[in-house]
Every structure is written in structure tokens, then in C-alpha cells.
Amino acid sequence: MMDLAERGPQNRRALTLAEVKALVFDRWSSSVESLTLDQRRLLIYLSKFTKVSDPKRAREAVEELMNRFKLKEEHAVMIVNILPEDEEELRAYLFKDYPLLSQQDYKEMLNLLKSLRE
Template sequence: MEEVKKKQSISLSEVKEILGKVDAEEMDQIQRWTYDYVSKFAKIDPKDAKEMKKKLIKECELTEEEAVEIVNIRPSSLAELRSFTFGWKKLILAETLEKMLKIIKEHS
């Protein structure tokens, strides 16, 4: 079994990009299931996903995990965005939510 060298949260689009470089014949069952899943649900270019994640972390002071959640879901309204951020148990100002929506729309 390989040793874990680095742990990082990545979006579905980034997972699809990584697994897309692996020959399907060399994938194990979990990798195949994962690739099938991300192929259905990753709807954004990996480059855009990475840029959106970076901006959300820097400009909105989100953790990497929070930014990945937003990149994967890409809420389209303040109400939808609030429903996801509510679960983080931290106060996010309305202006930050607006900034988050702007970043999402720039990369959708």
C-alpha cells in the first residue's frame, strides 16, 4: 500500500482531471466508480474550479474544505448559498456571501 504524501481537498472537476489521466484498464473498482461519478457531476472546467477555489479562500477567507464544497455545488442564489454556509457554524457577513456569489458567477 502506498504512503500518503499529501492530503488536500479538491473539487470533483479536479478529481475527474486526475483520474482522466489513468488508463481505465489500470483502475481498480473504487477508481472506476469514482470516475463514473465525477464524470456525471463535475460540470466545470478543472482550471476554473481551481481558480474559483483559490479566490474563495483568499477573498472570502474560507477554508480549503469550505471552498471545495462551494465549487462542487455552485449555489446560484443567496438563499441557496446561506443554506450551505449555515452548517459551517460560523458567521459569514452578507457582503462576503455577495462576494462568494460573484466569484461563482464569474466561473460558471
């Protein structure tokens, strides 16, 4: 597997917390005692704040938000990571960059996000 630093800036992409958790837990969970303090903190953070357990479903939701609603990848990733529960919360995150989204768009996004909740 190619290291992130080897991929170069042109190949970087925003990752959901579920994707990061899958990468980190696979590599680090077998040697927790040898991790640095920062690495341990990252593991704790991911275990507490990752709201979507399946990285594949999280990525599919990001792709759908990008394709259906023309969100930038970083905005779609943020929305999947946060999983807003109502239209007001979702609007607070998106209105500045996407002022033309309709109420129907917000409802459809919330339905998509609802399917990711555990």
C-alpha cells in the same frame, strides 16, 4: 508524479471534482476495460457531477474563496463543487461555520461562482 499515499498526511489537500476528474481521466480513460467496478463508477460519477470543467479555474476559485472570505479549504472546495445558484442555498452551506459573513459577502461569492458555470 508523486502518488498521493507517498505525500503523507501533512501534505494532503482537498481536491475539487474538476481536479479529480483531470487526474482520473488522464490515467484511466485509455484502459477502461481493465478498470474495477468501483473505478468505472467513479468515472461515471465524475462525468455526471463535475460542474466545472477546468481544474485550474476551479482551484483558482477555491484560493480566492479562502483568501477573500477566509473560508477553510474544505469548505471552499465544497462550494466550488456544488456551485450554489442563490444566496439561500449558499447560506445553507456556510452559515453554521461562518455566521458573520455579510449579505454582500454572499453576493460576491455568488458572482465568483457564476463565472465558473458552463
